[in-house]
Amino acid sequence: MLNSKKTALFNVHEKYGGKIIDFSGWQLPVQYESITLEHEATRNKAGLFDVSHMGEVEVTGIDAFKFVQNLVTNDISALEDNQVLYTFMCYETGGVVDDLLVYRFDEEHFFLVINAGNIDKDFEWMNKNSEKYNIDILNISDKISQLAIQGPNAQTILQKLTDIDLGEINFFYFKRNVNIAGVSCLVSRTGYTGEDGFEIYLENTKVEYVWEKLMEVGKKLGLKPVGLGARDTLRFEVALPLYGNELSKDISPLEAGFEFFVKLEKDDFIGKEALVKQYTDGLKRKIVGFEMIDKGIPRHGYEVWAHGKQIGFVTTGYASPTVKKNIGFAIVPVEYSKLGTIIEIKVRKKFLNAQVVSKRFYTKSYKKQQPYRV
Template identity: 50%
Template structure:
């Protein structure tokens, strides 16, 4: 039996009496006070996440920019120093290896953040692609603990313990500075639909910063947040999850990520397949679903129309913000019509759902 991996904050989760689960080989907190309570805390105040399980990969060398351009579907040539780019990374057939964040230090140094369960696979894939490039790719995941402070009060709270003017870090930007006297990389992206910051720090300082952020945020009710609320938060904001909306059998065009696929840029892995798919018509489309009948549409439940299977649920849950059961589904494009009704097969029983826009929640709405 393989021992689960643990982040540098494992002892803090035990002390907080978190419920721990296996997540991609990591022993991680799924909840502390409860998913609904934690979800609302992030939407209304701020919450602190341990995301130290995420993977970090360094790309350096004279041809680092050209290498990253070839690797991802988005256009890294538009990225300037100190900014971050979101992009899918594809196989030659157009299926998704992973989705990731590309941090640009300069044209010879990029820092790439990948999903925890894919870190080793992504690293091996990137190394395979280096043959024709003057670059060095290094998996530096063990060199970082990562904390994410998310919610409308995140800037106010974090500003109390950092020497960085956080207002100057624009969305999808990053810089370096001290947090509680500790050198950190600070970025502003997020995976909840709210404003927030990521703090990358050497693992030995992870527990110190975790405690400090909770301490200085206590007057506003800041609390630790587990993977359960992380999932409902990202789902409401229509942020994709690998293994649900994304995977090797799903293209970024099918997943609704066409805005991050720059087919007019020079060659990149998967370009030919994606170009063909766009020209011939994307066969499947991601749709939003609101349950009409009783029940929750869980991931991978079949979707039917008139008794014929037309796709499957990618993500589904009760939405704490909207107070209703909603889902995302990948179905035949020709049947993706807003307002139409289809059936979710819940344990063999057909339960009706209506197709609605996929962006269930938007900040300030």
């Protein structure tokens, strides 16, 4: 980890006992107490995440709308000012450059939130495809920290540190210049856990102070710091994708099951021709959910077999802390994607039976508009 980057909260992670690992070139905590405890705290009370490793890019100029509309698969014409949209950037082949969030400040100002491991690649891709547009593209990733507070008590905790009514921020909307414990922040209501919650964007120099204030006021409401381990199990249970697992240059958004965010009726966008062909010809493979029948825990990269041959591989697999089952996602030919289909997962040298099931392993008990449909 000698060449790994550190977020502005690195000392805080050590103070709270974080077990540090390398993740996409960053030194980040995989856990503090335990993945299961942190997962359950977020599901039942609240969890606080350092996601400052994520990338942020600003697009400004008179052609900002046209550029972003051509860059991504979703239709940003549906956005109001101060609204957020989930989408993909694709290669001409239909494979995924990255999945991202688009924040619209106004028609000439957009804020793109991208994955940590893809920052340099994404920025290069944006610049490569910007030549015919009158815009400025600025990578501000190193100047901004990001916190996420998620869980049933998230709003109650954050409300203690601000005068604005957080109830006025609807799902997938945001407010700028929000005073959090005396610090000006951008606050959005999105999340990557399946729970209600907020993202807080602020200056690097202020993030340690805000983290500590949140932990202070959240202590009685069960707030815990959460590492990357539980972040992954939480997103997995509600069928949210991870780039490099369910999405990649070799796995399209359609194969991953996210056709809702690919607007093929748009005039044009990068990758449209390939995705239209894939849709018209019919998918040859897709991501499915599965549940282990035999005893064993599936892991990313494990082979999937049927009828004596390998048919695919596991993209994500865990012993689920919430549903208490060994479950996973796998990419397989469409003929093996029907619910109830029996497949085999090669766990070390053993072939263990599993059954194809719905990808949404966990659903919140309250109804909220969902940004991801699978």
